[in-house]
Amino acid sequence: AANASAPRGSWQDQRPADWTAYHPPPRARHSAVVWTNRTAPSGGATYVLLFGGRGNSLGCRSVIETPYGRCTRTGWLRNDTMRYNVRARTWQPLRSAGRGPPPLEEHVAVVYNDSMYVYGGWDGVSHYNEDVYQYDIHGDRWLPDVVATTAADDPLAAPGKRRRAVAVVVSGQGVSRDYMLVYGGFYQHEHAALDFGAGLAYEQRRPYVFVDHVAMLEFGTRHWLRVEVSPHTPAPRLLHATGFVLYDRDASRHVLYVHGGLEADEHVDAVDDG
Secondary structure (H helix, E strand, C coil): CCCCCCCCCCCCCCCCCCCCCCCCCCEECCEEEEEEECCCCCCCEEEEEEEEEEECCCCCCCCEEECCEEEECCEEEEEEEEEEECCCCEEEEECCECCCCCCCECCEEEEECCEEEEECCECCCCCECCCEEEEECCCCEECCCECCECCCCCCCCCCCCEECCEEEEECCCCCCCCEEEEECCEECCCCCCCCCCHHHHCCCCCCCEECCCEEEEECCCCEEEECCCCCCCCCCCECCCCCEEEEECCCCEEEEEEEEEEECCEEEEEEEEC
16 A cells, blocks of 8 residues: 555646747757746746757758857757746747857756856867856856866866766855865866876776766855865766755755766666765
């Protein structure tokens, strides 16, 4: 018999009520974040902000750049931004000002203080992205590249050129400053002997490695900081489910939870925290 005390939930179809209205073309490997406009008179409208990803159209024999994305041999990579009004169930394409990210897939994004930050990803050809881009949601504009510097005595603090990672915001109770935390993924090392953890041993013959490196971008100073972790760490992995952070009142610390992923050539079904 079913457990009567078990939580109950249900899925609801959130497709636009009017399919003749605008809706984004099919895509995968994009980013999506939730933002609430708390300045709205009604008390706050909630939106889903979507950026980039790979479309399902046929590719091109050679790379072609367009205002809406990049056509490669394996398909279209997009650099468009749009938002979905959760209550009204409507999509709106955003014609944002400023120089935004290039077409990307497998990047990460977070929302902090009415801005969306996009980091990492792959250009669909040969290069991984290491830059951080900031999108001003209220102003509908991309700001100049976030200059994420590191301390001179710790050149490996920045996560570098990475895709298929996970990123979360650490803020609020228990921290004096606010951060974007990045964990795991593929790192494009370009044959450099960097010590990013045990992951370097998996793919030394290829121009990328699985990593268990943890870095935090401090929003106030725009500096990357390396995080010292305990000896018990999850194996280097990518394609893990998006993590989340909870504040542990008993231990007075924030805890990052990550589930699943791919370790070298093996799938993972465990939940790790740290």
